[in-house]
Amino acid sequence: MxxxxxxxxxxxxxxxxxxxxxxxxxxxxxxxxxxxxxxxxxxxxxxxxxxxxxxxxxxxxxxxxxxxxxxxxxxxxxxxxxxxxxxxxxxxxxxxxxxxxxxxxxxxxxxxxxxxxxxxxxxxxxxxxxxxxxxxxxxxxxxxxxxxxxxxxxxxxxxxxxxxxxxxxxxxxxxxxxxxxxxxxxxxxxxxxxRSVFRPRATPSYSASFNEAFMPLHAERQVNVLTAEQSFVERLYYIEASDVARLREAASRDGSERATRFQAVSAYLWKALAGVVGTADAHCRMQWWVDGRRRLTDEPELRAAMRNYIGNVTTFAIREASVDEVQRMALPDVAAMVGEAIAAPSYGQHFQELVDWVEERRADRYVETASLGLGSPTVGVTAFTSFPLDTDFGFGHAAMAMPTTSPTARLCSGFVQIAARPDGDGSWISSAFLWPRLAAALESDEPCVFKPVTAEYLGLRAP
Missing domain, CATH: 3.30.559.10 (Chloramphenicol acetyltransferase-like domain)
Structure with missing residues (x-):
């Protein structure tokens, strides 16, 4: 064959x-x-x-x-x-x-x-x-x-x-x-x-905000195929460990809790997005996917079940801000805004309400409203950097390990997916779908943070 x-x-x-x-x-x-x-x-x-x-x-x-x-x-x-x-x-x-x-x-x-x-x-x-x-x-x-x-x-x-x-x-x-x-x-x-650990309550109860956060994934509510395909460029970047450390240092303040590496890179992306949007829109948004396993700690039974749970325990946090505000703010302030947005929900309550909300809509399919491209420009970020990943099954570590997903909807927002390089050198690899102007801004920034992945960077040599 x-x-x-x-x-x-x-x-x-x-x-x-x-x-x-x-x-x-x-x-x-x-x-x-x-x-x-x-x-x-x-x-x-x-x-x-x-x-x-x-x-x-x-x-x-x-x-x-x-x-x-x-x-x-x-x-x-x-x-x-x-x-x-x-x-x-x-x-x-x-x-x-x-x-x-x-x-x-x-x-x-x-x-x-x-x-x-x-x-x-x-x-x-x-x-x-x-x-x-x-x-x-x-x-x-x-x-x-x-x-x-x-x-x-x-x-x-x-x-x-x-x-x-x-x-x-x-x-x-x-x-x-x-x-x-x-x-x-x-x-x-x-x-x-x-999967029985996520059960809806006998009488579902949830915040009205879920109705705003999600939208039915109907064809007539999506952008046309040419707009979806032609609005973005695809990139595979790497971020050197030294650049991650430099951003983290720049996003932290003396005497305060240090920004995480993820917060620092997210803040850098948010400021880049605001710079590209400029006066074209008054606002821009960032969206982050959040793994619930480490955040569902209130109930001992659920905490134990989450340790090696195979299934979906993911939600998202989103924050919209004034473009002018993001541009004027110092990097530590933007990083703090990232941390506050991700930490804000009471995740035990949030996931229970999400389970209840879906219970009344099981027959339909929904998508994050911001991902459709309506409203202010949005960049979503998901990071695999906090997930332990061992790729050595007896033949050495992988040079690159990246998740891929087959798109099934015509979405119109930026998307950045970050994974750690498997050999543990501290650098990150990022798969991104970006507006051409945002990609150009990232690639022309000095010193450059998002660099194109090459075979040389991955340590691959021709025989």
């Missing part, structure tokens, strides 16, 4: 595609149907993946990589049994559910006839998305291994957003690395798939 993905000289030939089932040595695993939580219904069924690029390993070769997955995936799926199942639609409710009958995860092996260094790493589309292979909409997990002429390889962990959020996707990769290296998962790494 062969397929061509992309153009120019990159041709990925699929050598094999087969199903791998959980092993039969765990009698505690029974076939079952797993219902989604109301929080899973917010992203709905959108394909998402973690794409890892590895240089030529110091020991072993691609055959050894394939052998490791063939040997270890069955045991791995014992722990992540829903990923050996299928995403289905409940005939009565029309809602997604997981049929955990050990139908098998997909293992795809392919080969590319070019070295990794020949890829254009300036965007995800020109690099990662040309390597990743299509997989069925109902597939809970497709693991894709692709070899390159330089001896390097790629591993794509392809799944669906209705199953996992960013934190859970990172747990998935880390658990595989631990299991592949040691042959077992320690108790603290074993996943929790129990």
């Amino acid at each position: 062969a397929s061509v993905n992309g153009s120019n000289d990159l041709h990925v030939r699929v050598v094999s595609r087969r199903l791998v089932k959980a092993s039969d040595d765990d009698d505690s695993i029974k076939p079952h149907v797993l219902a989604v939580s109301n929080l899973d219904l917010i992203p709905q069924t959108i394909q998402t993946s973690m794409f890892c690029i590895y240089p030529r390993p110091p020991t072993g070769d691609f055959n050894a990589v394939v052998a490791a997955f063939e040997a270890g995936l069955p045991s791995f799926l014992n722990h992540f049994f829903p990923l050996a199942g299928r995403i289905a639609t409940n005939p009565s409710s029309g809602l997604p559910e997981f049929h955990c009958h050990n139908q098998g995860a997909e293992l795809v092996v392919g080969e590319a006839g070019v070295p990794l260094a020949s890829l254009d790493f300036g965007t995800m589309t020109a690099s990662v998305r040309r390597v990743q292979q299509p997989y069925c909409e109902d597939m809970a997990l497709s693991v894709q291994l692709v070899s390159f002429a330089c001896g390097g390889f790629a591993v794509a962990w392809c799944t669906n957003h209705v199953l996992v959020d960013g934190s859970a996707l990172s747990m998935l990769v880390s658990a595989w690395s631990e299991l592949a290296r040691s042959g077992t998962l320690c108790a603290s790494s074993r996943p929790n798939h129990d």
Whole structure:
């Protein structure tokens, strides 16, 4: 079987595609149907993946990589049994559910006839998305291994957003690395798939603000396809550790609590956005996706369930401010505004109200109102930098590990996704969709913070 993905000289030939089932040595695993939580219904069924690029390993070769997955995936799926199942639609409710009958995860092996260094790493589309292979909409997990002429390889962990959020996707990769290296998962790494922890109250109750924060994702309420596609440019940047540290220092004040690295970079982006908007609009907005696992600490039962919860526990915080105000404010003041916006909600109450709000709207699909492009210009930021991510499953750390998502709506807001470089050098990699003027402003700033990713930066060399 062969397929061509992309153009120019990159041709990925699929050598094999087969199903791998959980092993039969765990009698505690029974076939079952797993219902989604109301929080899973917010992203709905959108394909998402973690794409890892590895240089030529110091020991072993691609055959050894394939052998490791063939040997270890069955045991791995014992722990992540829903990923050996299928995403289905409940005939009565029309809602997604997981049929955990050990139908098998997909293992795809392919080969590319070019070295990794020949890829254009300036965007995800020109690099990662040309390597990743299509997989069925109902597939809970497709693991894709692709070899390159330089001896390097790629591993794509392809799944669906209705199953996992960013934190859970990172747990998935880390658990595989631990299991592949040691042959077992320690108790603290074993996943929790129990979605019953997020239950609506008998009488749903929520703030009216949820009706403003979300909008039904109907075609007639989205911008047209040309506006959505032509308004933005795609970029893949890196931020050196020294620049992250410099921004953090600039965003902190003596005698006050230091700004976090995320707050500092967000403040820098907010000021750049305000500079680009200028007099064209009186306001601009920033939006941040927030992982609830570390913030749901009020109830001991929920706190324990969140430690290794596999599912969606994500919400967002948003703040609108005067363009003139953001431009005039010192960086520490903007960073403080970022921190206040993210810390403001009472997250225990917020998530319960969100669960209740979705309960009355389970049949429809919603999206963050600001993401549609209505109102003042908005840039959303999501960071994987706080999620532990171990990519070393016995062949060294990945040079890059970036989440990717297949867009299913015509959104018209800026979006910046940040992940830490896997080797732990402190630098960050960012996938971004930006207005051309904002991208130009970031790239021309001195000293430059957002630099284009290159094969040289990733340590990839042609053979």
